Amino acid sequence: MTSDDSGSARLLRADGTPVRVLVVDDEPDLAEVLSRVLASEGWAVRTAGDGAGALAAAGDFQPDAVVLDVMLPDIDGLRVLHRLRAEAPDVCVLFLTARDAVEDRIAGITAGGDDYVTKPFSLEEVLARLRGLLRRAGLTRQAEAARLLTVGGLSMDEDAREVARDGQIVELTPTEFELLRFLMRNPRRVLSKAQILDRVWDYDFGGQAHVVELYISYLRKKIDAGRTPMIHTVRGVGYVLKPEAP
Amino acid sequence: MTSDDSGSARLLRADGTPVRVLVVDDEPDLAEVLSRVLASEGWAVRTAGDGAGALAAAGDFQPDAVVLDVMLPDIDGLRVLHRLRAEAPDVCVLFLTARDAVEDRIAGITAGGDDYVTKPFSLEEVLARLRGLLRRAGLTRQAEAARLLTVGGLSMDEDAREVARDGQIVELTPTEFELLRFLMRNPRRVLSKAQILDRVWDYDFGGQAHVVELYISYLRKKIDAGRTPMIHTVRGVGYVLKPEAP
DNA sequence: CCCCCTTTTCAGCGACATCTCAGAGGAAAC
DNA sequence: GTTTCCTCTGAGATGTCGCTGAAAAGGGGG
Numbered sequence: 001m002t003s004d005d006s007g008s009a010r011l012l013r014a015d016g017t018p019v020r021v022l023v024v025d026d027e028p029d030l031a032e033v034l035s036r037v038l039a040s041e042g043w044a045v046r047t048a049g050d051g052a053g054a055l056a057a058a059g060d061f062q063p064d065a066v067v068l069d070v071m072l073p074d075i076d077g078l079r080v081l082h083r084l085r086a087e088a089p090d091v092c093v094l095f096l097t098a099r100d101a102v103e104d105r106i107a108g109i110t111a112g113g114d115d116y117v118t119k120p121f122s123l124e125e126v127l128a129r130l131r132g133l134l135r136r137a138g139l140t141r142q143a144e145a146a147r148l149l150t151v152g153g154l155s156m157d158e159d160a161r162e163v164a165r166d167g168q169i170v171e172l173t174p175t176e177f178e179l180l181r182f183l184m185r186n187p188r189r190v191l192s193k194a195q196i197l198d199r200v201w202d203y204d205f206g207g208q209a210h211v212v213e214l215y216i217s218y219l220r221k222k223i224d225a226g227r228t229p230m231i232h233t234v235r236g237v238g239y240v241l242k243p244e245a246p
Numbered sequence: 247m248t249s250d251d252s253g254s255a256r257l258l259r260a261d262g263t264p265v266r267v268l269v270v271d272d273e274p275d276l277a278e279v280l281s282r283v284l285a286s287e288g289w290a291v292r293t294a295g296d297g298a299g300a301l302a303a304a305g306d307f308q309p310d311a312v313v314l315d316v317m318l319p320d321i322d323g324l325r326v327l328h329r330l331r332a333e334a335p336d337v338c339v340l341f342l343t344a345r346d347a348v349e350d351r352i353a354g355i356t357a358g359g360d361d362y363v364t365k366p367f368s369l370e371e372v373l374a375r376l377r378g379l380l381r382r383a384g385l386t387r388q389a390e391a392a393r394l395l396t397v398g399g400l401s402m403d404e405d406a407r408e409v410a411r412d413g414q415i416v417e418l419t420p421t422e423f424e425l426l427r428f429l430m431r432n433p434r435r436v437l438s439k440a441q442i443l444d445r446v447w448d449y450d451f452g453g454q455a456h457v458v459e460l461y462i463s464y465l466r467k468k469i470d471a472g473r474t475p476m477i478h479t480v481r482g483v484g485y486v487l488k489p490e491a492p
Numbered sequence: 493c494c495c496c497c498t499t500t501t502c503a504g505c506g507a508c509a510t511c512t513c514a515g516a517g518g519a520a521a522c
Numbered sequence: 523g524t525t526t527c528c529t530c531t532g533a534g535a536t537g538t539c540g541c542t543g544a545a546a547a548g549g550g551g552g
Contacts, residue, residue: 028328029328032328032331032358033354033357033358035335036357036358036359037357037358037359039359040359040382123357173527173528173529174528174529175528175529188403188405188406188408189405189406190405190406190407192356194352194353194355194356194362195356195357197353198353198354198355198356198357199357203354203357205353207530207531208530208531210510210530210531210532211529211530211531213509213510213511213512214511214512214529214530214531215529216510216511217510217511217512220511233509233510233511234407235419235420235509235510235538235539236419236420236508236509236539237407237420240406240407242406419538419539419540420539420540421539421540453540453541453542454541454542456499456541456542456543457540457541457542459498459499459500459501460500460501460540460541460542461540462499462500463499463500463501466500479498479499479500481498481499481549481550482497482498
């Protein structure tokens with residue numbers, strides 16, 4: 001029951017057609033989850049399981065963005081990148097890479113306008129990075145507008161990683177920030193702890209849903225402290241972020 | 247005595263044909279009850295008792311949604327899910343699972359857009375989740391309209407789990423909420439206590455019909471308090487929710 | 493008008509969900 | 523190498539919810 005946050009913020013290109021993203025990963029489970037989440041967010045998705053498939057799909061599908069595992073069974077990820085670029089110079093690429101393999105090969109990627117996420121990642125992380133890439137590439141419609149997320153007196157600047165409640169800047173840790181971003185992208189909708197765990201925490205996280213309660217309590221202290229509460233508990237169901245007024 | 251509610255809100259796909267759902271559970275009684283209720287709500291239903299049967303039925307029946315017990319005699323539920331997805335990437339899946347087995351195996355389910363319900367569940371719970379899945383998948387016609395349930399001055403936002411009478415927000419507990427949802431889905435129709443018990447309470451509930459009376463009284467205090475009553479007693483029969491005016 | 497049966501309401505208890513605190517372990521920054 | 527910060531675990535406190543049992547209220551038929 002996660003799925004469609006958007007509905008409101010459906011991603012569209014300048015010409016009104018949905019944004020196309022190609023997911024390349026040799027682990028079918030991961031590729032499928034990514035693909036479904038992206039689809040539920042309004043993207044047109046295609047998947048490939050190896051480098052050859054990726055290149056074929058790219059030629060056929062003409063994606064705006066590619067989520068690309070650097071560790072592929074056949075062709076090296078960076079080589080795939082170069083071939084992709086040869087065909088489509090403007091395509092945005094988000095790399096998926098193991099945590100320790102970062103330094104070696106991925107250095108310089110971000111300079112080219114691309115970005116990367118280390119495995120294991122959280123789905124929100126991937127979504128945010130992809131949105132960022134496309135926004136910076138100027139592909140999506142709400143390019144400027146989307147930079148600032150706002151719910152009632154809460155505002156979040158994703159680029160600056162800055163959050164403010166009623167104009168007052170609030171310092172958040174990385175996890176707090178990502179949790180709040182997920183809440184702010186789904187205002188007025190009750191999110192279960194399972195949903196939050198699945199989207200905000202890394203996909204291999206084995207812990208208990210208890211951490212969600214804990215981080216909600218952290219957020220409350222920083223965001224709701226003394227003010228009209230915006231984070232509400234729905235007992236037996238989950239949590240919901242609502243603007244102060246009605 | 248349960249049988250056909252709806253009649254009013256018959257579920258149809260974009261092409262006008264009824265939505266198809268496949269019910270997979272190895273307990274015949276449960277599968278049958280689910281199947282009857284779904285059919286009475288206007289769905290085209292087929293059932294299977296194990297994983298192999300499910301896959302066969304899926305290929306033949308081409309369901310839009312699948313209600314899938316994770317505990318099957320032959321194939322593991324998650325494996326069935328993957329096979330289903332391989333054939334039909336867009337199918338919605340609602341898992342049925344034991345309460346304690348949630349954390350381990352269901353992780354990631356909600357991220358992919360699917361959902362789960364823990365046994366023992368109430369039929370209304372299953373129906374609501376299924377409706378939610380299909381709505382979010384954009385399959386059913388009344389996609390947007392259905393999000394807000396309205397009867398007279400009563401309105402219910404299922405996503406926000408928010409109920410309002412004459413614009414005034416009313417706080418409800420989970421059981422109260424589910425009872426009211428059932429009433430609101432069957433306005434102007436008298437529902438017996440047995441019917442309500444069968445649909446709103448978990449299927450293994452052993453208690454007395456007295457709880458229905460109790461929760462009706464709770465609802466009245468919160469919803470009818472001081473206003474024109476909408477919840478009416480039909481002595482010897484049951485209860486009915488009616489708009490205030492005529 | 494009274495009696496019986498249904499329905500409503502009240503009070504209370506046990507179970508459970510949630511919140512909060514304190515601290516261990518680890519990662520990142522300095 | 524040290525220090526700081528962050529994340530997560532565990533346990534206890536707290537408050538809410540759902541249900542039971544009994545008493546009160548209300549309706550309808552005789």
